[in-house]
Amino acid sequence: MVQGLPSYENHPVVCRARAAGQKSLVRPLGLYWDGVRYSVHSSFTGFYITDILSGQKFVSFLLRSEDMCRCGCRGWCSLFPLVDAWVKDLHELQSSNQCAVLDIQCDWPAYLEITGGRFWNHTEHPCPLCLISQAEMNPETVPGITLDDLGHDLYTVEDYNNDIDKFTKEILVDCDDMLRTIARNLEYSTADRGRHLITDLPRFGLQKNWRLEPSRSLPDVSQFENQEVPLRVIFWTGARNERLTHMCPLFLLEGLTHDTWSIDILHTWHLGPMQQFISLAMHTFIASGVFSPRAANMEAADVRELALMAIKAELFQFYKQLRTTDPRWREKGSEAFCLEF
Ligand SMILES: [Zn+2]
Ligand SMILES: [Zn+2]
Structure with missing residues (x-):
């Protein structure tokens, strides 16, 4: 069913299994997540794995919207540790050559929320996949877009990795004095989407408005002051209008890139122009x-x-x-x- 498809044949896990002479099949997986409203005021985001061969869907986890963090992060404090745990489990399945994530099947807003992309009304970066600008999204340029030629350069894996390098800074907090000084200068901010610095701290190489980012070494940024030193933390240094709003642990998975997102006919055609x-x-x-x-x-x-x-x-x-x-x-x-x- 999937054998012969480039996305399967060229997947690094499939290649590795083949090179090792593995007899058993590497099972292709699809990831899916979306918001579900279950009463007038309540909804949750569900995360699912699809076993592509059998079509069977498995619930991985659900997060109720009323349980989402409200520190200014728009839920990312709650989403990050869960998505990261998902990535760790998937990584285990992939590194033992049992499964390969081939497909992400969610709709545009759900995809942007998790991957940290911008919405279609953003002036600079209205498309997560290419370099089109808002000014170019008009009736004159749209006819030039075909299935074979987008007419705009793609936002590649290299571009993404470069941006993440540019927008993040890892800091080693090596003494209690440094920990306390940083903690004293952190405040929650809606504009900066989380716990940001209210002043420059040049002796630590830190700047005002940089945001303490949830990471594997500090999944809960509200617990920063209670950590033991030495501790490695990540600050988000990207400006408020940049292409990305946060890093996404999903892209740490071997073989998973923006190309993994399959744009389906239900969302792009039936629920769109049709x-x-x-x-x-x-x-x-x-x-x-x-x-x-x-x-x-x-x-x-x-x-x-x-x-x-x-x-x-x-x-x-x-x-x-x-x-x-x-x-x-x-x-x-x-x-x-x-x-x-
Ligand atoms: Zn938060
Ligand atoms: Zn595009």
């Missing part, structure tokens, strides 16, 4: 009056409501017909059950 097109078409039908009732002297809002009901009635009639005439529809067809303004 959804917009259908919505536009519905509004055009309603505005055109073809579905409007004939009665005079009605409020405009009521006319629209009745037109929508007429569309619904026709649509459900159409489904009913399909169900009796098309056996494939009964198995695979998906039906809208709710149409609202």
